[in-house]
Amino acid sequence: MDPEDSKIITLARAARARNGSAQGAAVRDETGRTYSATNVELAALRLSALQVAVAMAVSSGAESLEAAALVSGGDGPSADDEAVVRELGAQTLLVAGPDGELRS
Numbered sequence: 001m002d003p004e005d006s007k008i009i010t011l012a013r014a015a016r017a018r019n020g021s022a023q024g025a026a027v028r029d030e031t032g033r034t035y036s037a038t039n040v041e042l043a044a045l046r047l048s049a050l051q052v053a054v055a056m057a058v059s060s061g062a063e064s065l066e067a068a069a070l071v072s073g074g075d076g077p078s079a080d081d082e083a084v085v086r087e088l089g090a091q092t093l094l095v096a097g098p099d100g101e102l103r104s
Helices: 003-019 049-059 079-087
Strands: 023-029 034-038 065-072 092-096
Touching: 003 023, 003 034, 003 049, 003 065, 003 092, 023 049, 034 049, 049 065, 049 079, 065 079
Parallel strands: 065 092
Antiparallel strands: 023 034, 023 065
16 A cells, blocks of 8 residues: 555544544545545534545645545445545545455
8 A cells, every 4th residue: 555545544533532533534636635534423514534534634725636545444435425535636535444455
């Protein structure tokens, strides 16, 4: 695996573990900057970890994504997750379990 892809999986795993969240995600933008996040589950707001990570990247000025990673103990990315990652041009969406083992 590419070391940069391994890095975003590690960042996603760390975010998930740090917050005790169901999901952790990380994205890498066109300049190589990375953003990691966990899912948000409030009464008035629900966002997946990938949606939060993409929002962080965009709000920091990213214009496109090179890659994204999702770490989850359960299901893989939703159709909305895939859409938001693809909208910014990412060709790589890595999905891994909590142990970092790639699922797809």
